Amino acid sequence: MIIAIDGTASSGKGTLARRIAEHYGLPHLDTGLLYRAVGQRMLDFGLDLSERANAIDIARAFAPSWLEDRRLRSAEAGTAASRIAIIPEVRTALRDFQVLFSRRPGGAVLDGRDIGTVIAPHAEAKIWVDAAPEVRAERRWRELNGNGDPISQAEVLAALIARDERDAPNMIRASDALLLDTSKLDIDATVRAALDLVESRRPA
Ligand code: DC
Numbered sequence: 001m002i003i004a005i006d007g008t009a010s011s012g013k014g015t016l017a018r019r020i021a022e023h024y025g026l027p028h029l030d031t032g033l034l035y036r037a038v039g040q041r042m043l044d045f046g047l048d049l050s051e052r053a054n055a056i057d058i059a060r061a062f063a064p065s066w067l068e069d070r071r072l073r074s075a076e077a078g079t080a081a082s083r084i085a086i087i088p089e090v091r092t093a094l095r096d097f098q099v100l101f102s103r104r105p106g107g108a109v110l111d112g113r114d115i116g117t118v119i120a121p122h123a124e125a126k127i128w129v130d131a132a133p134e135v136r137a138e139r140r141w142r143e144l145n146g147n148g149d150p151i152s153q154a155e156v157l158a159a160l161i162a163r164d165e166r167d168a169p170n171m172i173r174a175s176d177a178l179l180l181d182t183s184k185l186d187i188d189a190t191v192r193a194a195l196d197l198v199e200s201r202r203p204a
Contacts, residue, residue: 004123010136062093128178
């Protein structure tokens with residue numbers, strides 16, 4: 001069974017995907033990490049993020065070991081990711097790895113922006129996770145502060161809104177996805193609602 005979890009930045013989709021994967025004992029891929037890995041390499045090589053040709057070359061050389069870099073969770077890597085993710089050739093270069101992952105025997109859980117539409121349009125269960133920008137910004141701010149980043153909540157909100165705008169063209173909600181607004185839900189309630197959906201779509 002393929003479970004596709006898409007949604008906005010800091011909506012809680014990553015945590016939800018991890019919990020669902022644990023519940024079913026399925027492998028999980030956070031597809032944002034692929035874009036973050038390409039963005040991080042651009043930063044490491046001192047390359048301008050608007051240099052499309054460099055981003056495309058890096059994406060075409062993608063290796064799974066890049067995903068183990070702890071720095072990929074940083075705000076800088078996230079911003080860099082959203083800038084190179086708008087390049088169609090970068091998306092194409094990173095597609096096969098995601099599609100292959102989704103086809104693992106027994107199934108898989110993938111989270112991202114276009115899993116239910118581009119990567120695994122035939123996924124049995126699709127969930128679209130969102131929350132109000134202020135709620136997402138506060139969650140992200142707590143996380144960054146916890147990691148010692150002195151960034152202000154207003155800065156996080158501004159960056160999040162800019163990210164939403166950049167991600168919009170590739171942030172595609174499948175018509176058959178269940179909408180989960182996590183603005184007022186804690187993670188346990190979110191997981192319960194998501195599991196109800198997955199169970200209802202589970203092949204007999
Ligand atoms: O989910 P995240 O914050 O780790 O994603 C980082 C960026 O990568 C996000 O701004 C948009 C891009 N992305 C994408 O375009 N498609 C995906 N499937 C996952 C992420």
